[in-house]
Amino acid sequence: MTELLGKDLLGIEDLNREAIVSILDTAVSFKDVSAREIKKVPTLRGKTVINLFYEPSTRTRTSFEIAAKRMSADAINISVAASSVKKGETLKDTALNLEAMNPDCIVVRHASSGAPHMLAEYMECSVINGGDGFHEHPSQALLDILTVSEKLGGVDKIKGVNVLIVGDVAHSRVARSNILGFTKLGAKVTVSGPPTMIPVGIEELGCKVEYNMAKAIKDADVVMMLRIQLERQGTALFPTAREYAKLFGLDALKLKSAKDDVIILHPGPINRGVEIAPDVADGPWSLILNQVTNGVAVRMALFYMLLGGARE
Amino acid sequence: MTELLGKDLLGIEDLNREAIVSILDTAVSFKDVSAREIKKVPTLRGKTVINLFYEPSTRTRTSFEIAAKRMSADAINISVAASSVKKGETLKDTALNLEAMNPDCIVVRHASSGAPHMLAEYMECSVINGGDGFHEHPSQALLDILTVSEKLGGVDKIKGVNVLIVGDVAHSRVARSNILGFTKLGAKVTVSGPPTMIPVGIEELGCKVEYNMAKAIKDADVVMMLRIQLERQGTALFPTAREYAKLFGLDALKLKSAKDDVIILHPGPINRGVEIAPDVADGPWSLILNQVTNGVAVRMALFYMLLGGARE
Amino acid sequence: MTELLGKDLLGIEDLNREAIVSILDTAVSFKDVSAREIKKVPTLRGKTVINLFYEPSTRTRTSFEIAAKRMSADAINISVAASSVKKGETLKDTALNLEAMNPDCIVVRHASSGAPHMLAEYMECSVINGGDGFHEHPSQALLDILTVSEKLGGVDKIKGVNVLIVGDVAHSRVARSNILGFTKLGAKVTVSGPPTMIPVGIEELGCKVEYNMAKAIKDADVVMMLRIQLERQGTALFPTAREYAKLFGLDALKLKSAKDDVIILHPGPINRGVEIAPDVADGPWSLILNQVTNGVAVRMALFYMLLGGARE
DSSP states (O other): OHHHHOSOBOOGGGOOHHHHHHHHHHHHHHHHHHHSSSOOOOTTTTOEEEEEESSOOHHHHHHHHHHHHHTTOEEEEEEGGGSGGGGTOOHHHHHHHHHTTOOSEEEEEESSTTHHHHHHHHOSSEEEEEEETTTBOHHHHHHHHHHHHHHHTSGGGGTTOEEEEESOGGGOHHHHHHHHHHHHTTOEEEEESOGGGSOTTGGGGTOEEOSOHHHHGGGOSEEEEOOOOHHHHTTTTSSOHHHHHHHHSBOHHHHHTSOTTOEEEOOSOOOBTTTBOHHHHTSTTBOHHHHHHHHHHHHHHHHHHHTTGGGO | OHHHHOSOBOOGGGOOHHHHHHHHHHHHHHHHHHHSSSOOOOTTTTOEEEEEESSOOHHHHHHHHHHHHHTTOEEEEEEGGGSGGGGTOOHHHHHHHHHTTOOSEEEEEESSTTHHHHHHHHOSSEEEEEEETTTBOHHHHHHHHHHHHHHHTSGGGGTTOEEEEESOGGGOHHHHHHHHHHHHTTOEEEEESOGGGSOTTGGGGTOEEOSOHHHHGGGOSEEEEOOOOHHHHTTTTSSOHHHHHHHHSBOHHHHHTSOTTOEEEOOSOOOBTTTBOHHHHTSTTBOHHHHHHHHHHHHHHHHHHHTTGGGO | OHHHHOSOBOOGGGOOHHHHHHHHHHHHHHHHHHHSSSOOOOTTTTOEEEEEESSOOHHHHHHHHHHHHHTTOEEEEEEGGGSGGGGTOOHHHHHHHHHTTOOSEEEEEESSTTHHHHHHHHOSSEEEEEEETTTBOHHHHHHHHHHHHHHHTSGGGGTTOEEEEESOGGGOHHHHHHHHHHHHTTOEEEEESOGGGSOTTGGGGTOEEOSOHHHHGGGOSEEEEOOOOHHHHTTTTSSOHHHHHHHHSBOHHHHHTSOTTOEEEOOSOOOBTTTBOHHHHTSTTBOHHHHHHHHHHHHHHHHHHHTTGGGO
16 A cells, blocks of 8 residues: 555645545544544554644644554654754754654644655655645645545545635645645535635646635535634735625525535634634534544554554 | 543532542552552553643643553643644634544643533533633642541541631632532631632632631641742732731741641642741641642542543 | 662763763663664553753753653653743752652753752652753763764774864853763863863863864864854854854864764754854764764663663
C-alpha cells in the first residue's frame, strides 16, 4: 500500500484516485478502534510522532495526537510560542535537528505555503502537511471526502456529485485541498463567495465559480461552508459580518432552496450566525461532527500507511 | 460502584455521604500504586482523558495528568492560550467537537461557574470539574477530606469535628466544595475572613461565620487557609497584605491558641508570609504536602470509578 | 553503576572521569534503540519524569521527552508560562509539591544558577540539571564529549586533544560544563572571544585564554562555537553582528588554517552567518547533527543510571 503514498503526505495534488480510495478504506477500518471500550492498537508502538505547530490549533493537533496515541505511537508536541523558532533558527535547521532525534513522522502546520515540502526534502522521516499557508490541508480534505463517501454509501457515488464550497476561497487551504480531492473522484466542484474572496484563475483547479450563492446552492449535493476569519479578514474583504451572513451565510432560508438530502460540511471552528446559522449547524443535514470523528480515523490511517506499520 | 457517581463529577453538591466514602476508599487503594517502584496499573489502557484548561494551573493539571498516566490512560492536554477558544468558538461547540473524537473523560477548568455542567450536558463522556469560577472544585475537597480522614483514623471520625476555613471565601471554589463536603460528613464548618470576603447568606450552605479568626481558631480541629490572590484581590478587598496577614494569616501566635493536635491545610500554591507563615506551613501540624499526594490518589479513584475500569 | 552518580546530575563538576566514561558507555548502548524500527525499551515503565522548564527550549525539552518515552517512562511537561510560577510560589514550594506527587525524576531548566541544586536538596527523586543560568548544562557537555569520543575512536583518545571554545564564554553554561568535562578527560581547553565575553579568572577552571581566534584555531582538534544570543547580547557586548562574525565567527577562511581533521561542534540553535558560516555548519567537519542524535542517547543513559532501571 505504501507505494501509493510515498514517504510523505504533502497535498492532495500528489495523490491519485487509487491512493485516495486506499486511505479512505484504511480509515474506515480504523474507525472501529475509536468506538471500542479499549481504544488502542499496538501497531505503531515504538514510533515517534512529532506535532510541530507554528500556528495554534486545538482541533487539528488534538486529532493527530489522539490518532497517534491510539496507534500506540509516542506523540511529542512542539508549539511555536515555547520553541526555539523565536530564536531565529531557519526551518531547514529545525528540520535537520528534529530529524537527528530519529522521529518517524512530523506533522507540521505552518503559516507559509510550502513549509512542509521543505521539511520533507530535508528529512528522511515522513512528513504530513497539517495545513500550510493558503496552500493545502490534505488530511482535512480526506476526512471531508470520507464523510461524504459514508453518507452516499461509497466513494464511487461521489462521481458526478455537485460540491459547493462557499467563503474565502482565496485564503483557504481547506478549499484548495477539497477542490483537488473531490475533482479527482469525479465530483463537480463550484466555489462561491464575494469576488474579493475568489481568486482569479481558480477554475484552473477544475472548479466553476458562481458568485451568487443563493443560486449555486440549488444544485448542490454537498455544501461546504468555510470559516470566516473574523479576526483577520473581517474589515478588509467584506463590509460587515452581517452583510456577509446575509449573502454568503448558510441559513434556513437558503437551505430551503437546496436539495432535500443535501450534505452540509464545515471544517470548524464555526462562527455561529456568520457563515452558518445555528439551526443549520445543528440540523439534520449537518455532518460537521461526523467530520471530526472521521478526522481521527483518517489520521490513524495516514500514520499507518506512512509509517509502515504493516511491515512489522 | 459507578451508580453512586453517575457519569460525571461536577460538584460535591451532587454527592451523598456514601459516594464520598466510596471515593475515599478507592483513593486509599490507589495510594499504594504511586508508592511502588513501578507506578502504573493497566486499568485504563486504551482510554482517552482530555485535560481542558481554560485557566492555567500547574498543580491541578499535573495531578490529573499523572493520575491518568499511572492508570495507563492516554492523556491529552489542551490549554486556552494555544487553542481555538481564542477564535471565538462557543463552549458547546468545543464540547461537541471534542466528544466527536471519542474521549472517555474531560477534565475541565474554567473561569465561569457552571461551564463543566454545560459540557456534561452535551457530552456522552465523563466530565470532571477541575474548578469552575467561584463555584466548585470537587476533587480538591475530596483530597482535603481524605487528608483529614487519614489523620483522624477514618472518615467516621470527621463527624462532629470543627473545620475552620479562613480567607476569601466569597471567591473560593475550594471553600465552597469543602463546606459542602465536610458538612455532609457531619463536621461543623466555620468560615472566617474580612467581611468583604464572606458572602452574605453563606450560612445557607450549612456553616457558621466568625469574623474574628483569632477567636475562631480556638475550637478548630482543622484549619484550612485559603490562598490570597494577591494579583487580583490585593488592592480591592483589603488594605494591605501586611494587614491581612496580621488579622487573618496563620502565624505562630495564632497557632498558639489552637488545639494541640490541630490539622492545617492549604490548597496551594501558598503565599508565605501572607495567609500562612513559613514556620507554620513547614511545621508538624501542616498536612499541605499530604494533600498533594492524596490529590493524585483521589484523581486516580475518580478516573477508575467514572471510566468503569472495573467492568473490563 | 549508580554509585558513580548518586541521586542527581547537577553538573559536570560533580563527576569524576570514571562516572563520565560510564555515562558515555551507557549512552552508546542506547544509541541502538533510537535506530531501530521499534524505538522503545520497557526499562523505565511506570516511572514518572517531569520536565520543568522555566525557560523555553524546543531542543532540550524534546530531547529529554523523547529519551523518557523511548525508555517507556511517563513524561510530564511543565512550562513556566502556563504554570503557578507566575503566582509567586517559591522554588522550594514547587519542589516539595512536585515531590509529593511521587515523580522519579525532575529535569529542570532555570534562569538562575543553582536552582537545580536547590530542587535536589528538597527532593528525594532524581534531579537533572537541564541548564541553570550561566552555570552548567551537563547533559550538553556529555553529548558533546560523546560526539568527540565517537569521532576519535574512544574516550581515551580525548587525552591531550586541543579543544577550542569560542564565543560568549562568560554567559555560557555550555562552555562551563564543557571546560570541566573535557579537562577531566585530559583534553587541553582554550577559550576565545571578545574580552567582554571572557570572564576574569576563567583559567581557574583549567583552561587557557586566547583572544585571537584566528590564531587559536590553528592548533585546535575540536572547535566548539557558542551561540550568540543576538536578542540579548547583540547591542551590549560587541559592536555589530557583522564585526563579531568577522573576528569570532567560524567561516571558510578561518577554517583554512585549522587542522585537516578538525571537529566542529555547536550546541544549537545556530545563527547562520553570525558565529558560524552556513557552508561550515553544513560542511564535512561539522558534527552538529551527531550532537543532537547523541543528546537523546545521553539522556536515555542518564535516566537509566539515575532511575535505577538496572535494579528492576
